[in-house]
Amino acid sequence: MKGLLRVAGVLLLLCGLFVFGYSWRDLQRKKLPSAETFSAIFGIKPAKPKVAPVRVFRDAFNHIKRDFYKNVDETKLKYAGLQGMMGSLGDPHTMFMEPRIAREFKLETKAQFAGIGARLGPDPLGARVGIVFEDSPAMKAGLKASDLIVAVDGKSVAGTDTDSIVLKIRGPEGTRVTLDVVREGEPNPLKITIRRAKIVTPTVMSKMLSGGIGYIQIAVFSEPTADQFEAAWNKLDSQGMNGLVIDLRNNPGGLLESVRDILSNFLENKPVVTLKMRDGDEERTVTLVGRKRNYSYPIVVLVNEESASASEIMAGVLKDYKMATLVGEHTYGKASVQNVIPFRDGSSAKITIARYYLPSGTDIGRKLDEDGLFVSGGIKVDIEEKLQDTPAPVLGEPNSDNQLARAIKVIEQKTGRKVALGEAQFSQLGADTWPIA
Amino acid sequence: MGKSDRSSIYRSAGFMVLCLGAAFGGILLREQQSIQEPVFGLDRLVASTGTQPIPEDDYFTELAEILKTHYVDPIGDEMKFATGGVRGMIESLGDLHSLYYDKNEFRLLISSLQGKYEGIGADLAFLYPTKGSNDESDAIPRVTVLSVVPGGPAAKAGMKPGDWIDSVDGHWVINSQFINKAREIQQKVQSKELPQTALDDIRRELKQRADNAITPVRAWKRLMAGVAERVEIGVFRGENRMEFDVGKALSERPKLPDAIRPVFLPGGEKQLAAAIAGKASLRFDLRGMSTGDYRVMADCLNVLGYKGNLGSIVRQNGRASIPIVAKGSGQKRQVVMVVDGSTRGVAEVFALAAKKGGAKIEGASANRAVATQLDMLPDGSGYTLNIGTYSAGGSK
Numbered sequence: 001m002k003g004l005l006r007v008a009g010v011l012l013l014l015c016g017l018f019v020f021g022y023s024w025r026d027l028q029r030k031k032l033p034s035a036e037t038f039s040a041i042f043g044i045k046p047a048k049p050k051v052a053p054v055r056v057f058r059d060a061f062n063h064i065k066r067d068f069y070k071n072v073d074e075t076k077l078k079y080a081g082l083q084g085m086m087g088s089l090g091d092p093h094t095m096f097m098e099p100r101i102a103r104e105f106k107l108e109t110k111a112q113f114a115g116i117g118a119r120l121g122p123d124p125l126g127a128r129v130g131i132v133f134e135d136s137p138a139m140k141a142g143l144k145a146s147d148l149i150v151a152v153d154g155k156s157v158a159g160t161d162t163d164s165i166v167l168k169i170r171g172p173e174g175t176r177v178t179l180d181v182v183r184e185g186e187p188n189p190l191k192i193t194i195r196r197a198k199i200v201t202p203t204v205m206s207k208m209l210s211g212g213i214g215y216i217q218i219a220v221f222s223e224p225t226a227d228q229f230e231a232a233w234n235k236l237d238s239q240g241m242n243g244l245v246i247d248l249r250n251n252p253g254g255l256l257e258s259v260r261d262i263l264s265n266f267l268e269n270k271p272v273v274t275l276k277m278r279d280g281d282e283e284r285t286v287t288l289v290g291r292k293r294n295y296s297y298p299i300v301v302l303v304n305e306e307s308a309s310a311s312e313i314m315a316g317v318l319k320d321y322k323m324a325t326l327v328g329e330h331t332y333g334k335a336s337v338q339n340v341i342p343f344r345d346g347s348s349a350k351i352t353i354a355r356y357y358l359p360s361g362t363d364i365g366r367k368l369d370e371d372g373l374f375v376s377g378g379i380k381v382d383i384e385e386k387l388q389d390t391p392a393p394v395l396g397e398p399n400s401d402n403q404l405a406r407a408i409k410v411i412e413q414k415t416g417r418k419v420a421l422g423e424a425q426f427s428q429l430g431a432d433t434w435p436i437a
Numbered sequence: 438m439g440k441s442d443r444s445s446i447y448r449s450a451g452f453m454v455l456c457l458g459a460a461f462g463g464i465l466l467r468e469q470q471s472i473q474e475p476v477f478g479l480d481r482l483v484a485s486t487g488t489q490p491i492p493e494d495d496y497f498t499e500l501a502e503i504l505k506t507h508y509v510d511p512i513g514d515e516m517k518f519a520t521g522g523v524r525g526m527i528e529s530l531g532d533l534h535s536l537y538y539d540k541n542e543f544r545l546l547i548s549s550l551q552g553k554y555e556g557i558g559a560d561l562a563f564l565y566p567t568k569g570s571n572d573e574s575d576a577i578p579r580v581t582v583l584s585v586v587p588g589g590p591a592a593k594a595g596m597k598p599g600d601w602i603d604s605v606d607g608h609w610v611i612n613s614q615f616i617n618k619a620r621e622i623q624q625k626v627q628s629k630e631l632p633q634t635a636l637d638d639i640r641r642e643l644k645q646r647a648d649n650a651i652t653p654v655r656a657w658k659r660l661m662a663g664v665a666e667r668v669e670i671g672v673f674r675g676e677n678r679m680e681f682d683v684g685k686a687l688s689e690r691p692k693l694p695d696a697i698r699p700v701f702l703p704g705g706e707k708q709l710a711a712a713i714a715g716k717a718s719l720r721f722d723l724r725g726m727s728t729g730d731y732r733v734m735a736d737c738l739n740v741l742g743y744k745g746n747l748g749s750i751v752r753q754n755g756r757a758s759i760p761i762v763a764k765g766s767g768q769k770r771q772v773v774m775v776v777d778g779s780t781r782g783v784a785e786v787f788a789l790a791a792k793k794g795g796a797k798i799e800g801a802s803a804n805r806a807v808a809t810q811l812d813m814l815p816d817g818s819g820y821t822l823n824i825g826t827y828s829a830g831g832s833k
Contacts, residue, residue, distance in 0.1 A: 010452070014459040021463025051815055053519035057497045060523040060812075060820075067810060068530065069825040070753040077526050078493045082500055084525015088517040089508060096500075278509045341503055349500060352509045373608075373649065389641065 099346030114173040119434040126150040126157045127165045141194040151180035169437035206232035212242040221254030221310040226261035243411035247302045253309025264288040275354040298414040299324040300407040308332035316358040326381040333366030333377025534823035543819040556661040558589025558688035584725040584779035589688030604671035609646040610656040696722035701729025706736035718771035726784035730811040742768040747790040750825035772796035781805040786827040
């Protein structure tokens with residue numbers, strides 16, 4: 001009896017040691033082995049799906065490549081597949097960016113590069129200079145708006161598309177580029193040599209409208225935007241301002257830090273947005289201390305359905321703290337934050353990593369019905385004013401842009417002063433969106 | 438040292454060896470089993486500035502891993518990555534015969550290929566406004582009625598083959614008819630034949646329509662699904678626009694007496710073999726039949742007893758044609774194929790190949806004999822892939 005017990009004890013011990021050895025891999029990772037792990041000892045396979053997802057993807061890829069009735073570009077097909085894969089999450093902001101798009105996106109958020117500092121537009125003989133930036137190398141070297149660039153470093157650029165000319169003119173900081181320029185009134189082409197320098201894309205445009213009403217348009221929230229915004233506000237303040245219109249229409253958003261810095265001009269040490277991450281963690285963004293401005297005039301913010309993301313944070317926070325009146329149309333409704341993860345071939349994945357909530361706690365997320373039509377979402381405006389599309393309006397011109405005219409009226413009502421709308425200004429069509437060299 | 442001492446040493450040593458053996462045995466067995474387990478790691482994701490292409494498999498695995506770790510919501514079933522990827526690849530082809538169907542859409546497609554319909558009871562295809570080649574990617578396809586199920590909801594309401602859908606429940610189905618009208622007006626305004634206000638009006642209307650528009654694919658789904666509700670459909674018949682109020686219901690396509698309706702879906706060749714057993718003369722009803730799987734169709738030709746060259750599937754960009762070589766018994770049967778303008782796709786390939794093999798054709802088919810392969814994915818969704826167009830000539 002005693003012997004039997006001893007044998008049983010030894011067997012049990014051996015079994016225990018075997019199990020210990022078997023689970024060693026899991027114990028090293030500080031977790032207990034799962035039940036499936038043990039069933040594997042006895043040859044019981046866990047019920048796995050018959051085909052792995054990667055196999056399904058690969059089979060379809062090869063099938064299309066081999067059997068489609070005409071040749072397909074494999075790289076395009078692969079990228080379309082990855083885009084579709086990310087699209088399966090049903091989130092319009094989680095997307096795959098192929099190398100070309102990824103590069104542009106990076107440039108857009110950085111908003112700086114080395115070049116001469118001018119916007120160029122298309123011309124059959126080369127590139128037409130649209131706008132020359134203040135204090136840029138181009139301005140210092142004497143380049144003027146409406147000059148025609150016909151050669152870069154001695155090579156003719158006639159018939160070359162504008163984007164390629166822009167890339168030829170850009171280059172490392174400190175190097176030189178020579179342009180052959182045809183200017184009206186000059187009999188011979190001029191040779192202008194320009195030393196390339198770091199160019200910061202203007203993301204803020206400002207002007208003083210009649211009646212002392214300042215107008216600041218923010219095109220996008222990138223790295224230099226907060227500084228540009230403050231400079232614009234300072235300039236307007238120095239001219240004597242009775243009211244301020246901040247135009248966020250068609251502003252697709254940008255960096256969270258940028259909008260936080262801008263909001264620090266209005267609010268000190270106040271929460272502007274709360275991020276809720278996937279693991280339940282919350283992260284609050286609070287405005288900075290020591291940047292708050294003193295002003296006593298009313299502020300109106302213009303928004304429309306193309307105002308998204310950082311624009312909505314700016315408009316929503318100013319509305320929640322009752323610091324501005326919102327005029328225009330409801331905003332887009334993008335209540336999420338994305339991270340960009342680069343791949344080694346130059347493409348990248350933009351992924352929604354958190355949702356955000358405004359100080360009032362409202363969810364502004366865009367809701368669509370199953371046909372993809374807008375149901376709700378975005379930030380509601382205080383005063384609704386749809387843009388009249390006939391005749392085609394010039395945004396930023398009070399006598400052509402009825403939303404801006406309405407914003408000015410709101411300021412009039414608050415200040416009790418009447419403002420006469422100024423003459424329409426002529427601006428070269430489209431030049432403010434031409435690429436920058 | 439006594440005898441019992443020595444034996445107890447041996448016994449202890451043996452015991453320890455057994456213990457170690459047991460533990461190592463466990464480790465080894467686990468090690469062996471683990472070799473097949475794929476191990477995903479983020480170490481392959483190191484971002485650098487290189488430009489070497491990444492193979493599609495690696496990309497898929499890496500991206501899946503990234504989404505699992507970073508995306509704001511838990512992922513759940515990873516199969517949706519694969520099927521979403523297939524959808525993306527198929528849609529990038531921009532081809533009207535290569536279409537992805539989600540789970541519900543695929544079910545509706547399969548059931549309509551077997552003659553059973555939900556919705557309005559009609560075969561709808563995406564067709565380009567002008568007849569022409571396979572590739573007209575600059576135009577917008579119209580959702581066009583190929584055939585209506587006799588006695589079905591669409592037939593009862595008065596819809597006819599050739600009608601094309603302009604609106605569904607007040608939603609404009611994006612098409613080029615109105616866009617072209619806007620272009621014409623723009624030209625007339627530029628040449629001063631019409632005042633500027635005409636252009637403003639048409640632009641306003643275009644915007645109103647666009648704000649309330651649905652895609653052709655959504656329209657297809659809304660018309661093909663459902664058995665209870667009513668739907669208002671605006672169609673163009675030639676130049677005339679008409680409105681129909683249709684009550685959705687189940688409907689089934691009746692077939693000619695004694696006629697066979699082949700189904701070009703997996704298993705279809707076996708059904709056909711059973712249906713023709715012992716018959717020397719066969720009559721097929723291919724009206725209202727379009728897409729299906731080319732491989733099953735080819736097997737069906739074998740089942741019919743055809744042998745030898747039956748034409749080829751012609752492809753583009755120097756891709757080699759696929760010869761249709763039947764490997765049947767060679768047994769001669771009298772075969773009649775009943776077709777009409779709604780016979781197209783794989784069904785039309787079937788009719789034309791059989792004709793080359795000696796079958797008689799009754800009626801005129803659509804002359805759109807595009808061969809497709811049809812594949813189902815593990816989650817129940819599926820897709821068709823255009824592999825080429827039938828030609829009675831030999832392969833190049």
